[in-house]
Amino acid sequence: MKLVIIAVGNRMPDWVDAAWDDYIKRLPSDWLVTIKEIKPEARTIGKTPAQMMLAEAKRIQASVPQDAVMIALDEHGKDLSTVKFAEQLGKWHEQSQTVALLIGGPDGLDAELKASCTSLIRLSSLTMPHPMVRVLLIEQIYRAWSILNNHPYHRA
């Protein structure tokens, strides 16, 4: 499994990096999960959120590996149980060697970018801060691995 998380935001709080490193260490080497951090567009007077999201979308698109299946994380996306998420990861992986999971910045993801994604999924119906989403996503990826590999981390 080759997953790349493309996340707007750099300079994460220490607890985000610590949680990320913890789950990455637990995953086996055949589950290669990497992160590409996208520099957020500077919030300046005169720029609309749409303009800022568009600038970030261009950076995101430039970071997506060629032929990757793009999945957007979005609070209005499809609800998936963890078991369904695990199955879906396998299906996306059949479509491409690389699955790219996109996380927006404070304003979210550009509408056209979302429209170009294979799927929009959500982790809950709550709007969550992007650093928190990064942590929840890597935990769910680890949980998906544990489900697909009958590891006791996940008990239904």
Ligand SMILES: C[S@@+](CC[C@H](N)C(=O)[O-])C[C@H]1O[C@@H](n2cnc3c(N)ncnc32)[C@H](O)[C@@H]1O
């Ligand atoms: C602070 S949120 C942006 C909220 C913004 N109002 C919007 O409409 O997207 C930052 C990013 O975190 C992710 N995010 C936030 N809540 C989420 C949820 N419940 N499920 C999945 N991703 C979420 C999305 O990628 C979002 O672009």
